[in-house]
Amino acid sequence: MSTPVTIIMIEDDEGHARLIERNIRRSGVNNEIRPFTNGTEAIEYLFGPDGTGSAHKNEALLVLLDLNLPDMSGIDILRRVKENRFLKYAPVVVLTTTDDEHEIKRCYELGCNVYITKPVNYESFANAIRQLGLFFSVIQVPQATT
């Protein structure tokens, strides 16, 4: 990896965030993880003060997204990311409790790269996250180009 990938974790439940982070670390991924607990802050960070997203044009980002956020729907964030010309190459992993088929279909239609349902069973949960970690380590995250 030429540029270290920054993982943007948008997750309102701090417990979930902690569990996700632990399991990512356990799988040997040591990239920087930036946690956000609500949509507004995440949007502010992603699109920068000017709202264009050009602030991250030379960075490699990976978005871990929860759909149930207190202030907005994760789907809105997904749509905005995928519509932005600087951010659209960033892989988006939707990680949520919803296993509704319509919701999953909609996310993939909007350009989500991976959709993972949070299982209550911790073994499965940890496995899913660890596999995601492996996935992070093999994928090439392209830099946002101008």
Add this chain to the structure above:
Amino acid sequence: MLVTVDATRRRRLTQIILLVAGLLVLVAISAASIMLVDKARDDSSLVVHTVEVENQISGVLLEIHRAESAVRGYLLISEPAFLTQYETAVIASRGTVNRLLGLTSDNPVQIANGNELKAAVEKRLREFNAEMARLKDNDRQGSIDLLRTARVAATTQRITEITDAMRREEDRLFAARTISADRSQALASVVTIAGSGLVIALAGLSIFLVRRSSRARDEAEAQLRDNNLNLETTVDERTADLREANEEIQRFAYIVSHDLRSPLVNIMGFTSELEELRNDIFRRIASLSRAASPDTLAPENVTDSAEPVLDGPDAKLSEDFNEALGFIKSSIGKMDRLITAILNLTREGRREFKPEKIDVRELIETIVATVAHQAAEADAQIRVQPLPDIVSDRLALEQIFSNLIDNALKYLKTGVPGDISISGRTKLGFAIFEVTDNGRGIDAKDHQRIFDLFRRAGTQDKPGQGIGLAHVRALVRRLGGTMSVTSELQAGSTFTITLPLKWTLSTRGKNT
């Protein structure tokens, strides 16, 4: 309602009375008119009669005078023409008197007068005869003498008196009869006018009553229409309310079950983390206790993930810890299954049904094929009888029958070969399906309970959430059907499902 019925009856009675009264009045008027006209005709014929009598009286007098003048003429010139004239007059006067007598035969006064007149006339005729006889004997002088005698004049006077009396009598009768005729005519017109007035009044009253009752009927009809409309609107509103409430409940259940899942992930996650920590802690305790007792041999690899060797109170502590964690984890698992079940139910409740023609037998045979392995394990045979085809939702039917067949397989009696039979028939636009087994049966007190969500009956030796039958019944209801169970402990069960042969979207509300 009672008041209205009473009023209607009273109104009807009033109308009948009015009609009868009108008819009676008309009959009375007709009868009175006929009577009065009859009387008037009688009266006028009596008047005519009087005139006729007077005419005859004049005729008698005229004939007497003619006879007299003929006698005198003959006396003067002895012309035979006068003789002929005399004889004619005599015959005519007799005839006239007789006619007069015939006409007045109804009146005793006039009979007496008439008889007197007849006598006088006869007497006068006899005198004429005597005169004529003398003249024929050429005793002119004797005849003149005879003429001069006062007796002759007296007879003539007498005739005049009698006729005058008769005339007076007839005048009196005439006057009386005229008055009577006038009176009956006046009476006739009074009766006619009064009767007509009464009939018109009754007709007016009838029309008024009819109009009033028809107005009342129109109002009642309008009100009925309004009520019907209101009722429909009310039903629509209520249905909409219910549907909304139902959707609200489903949304609520969906959201709640979703949101419950989130903390559950944490509880489970950190419980597992605690488990990890527990291992670390007890390993540490083990190594510390070993360090405190130098007698014990130092194990080679203490840091390994293998269970740390503990003894005495430490082992007890570790067991308690494990037990607590075990309960937490099993409870979380149960809670997760319940939440998943609720989610699936709400998802099912929101699914739109698509009615289509279904070969039920084929559908059930497919289900039977998928459970063939379980059936073989349970040593059970499944018999599918001929079944009626219906128009319904395929997925719902699949779920209904696979749940029932699963249950039948699941709750067989151990040691007895299972026998499950699915039969069906049609009745009055409905298809009735029966799933019968020879399994362990259900106690009568649990027949209602087994259809409740999360409730189960009998020995709890099989896995399950208590959702299947609740789900089946909800589906059957949504399909516009009913379901029931007949069963006894140790004697098998029969689940009966009644479904409409042809289900349409409008058969029942979309949400049940």
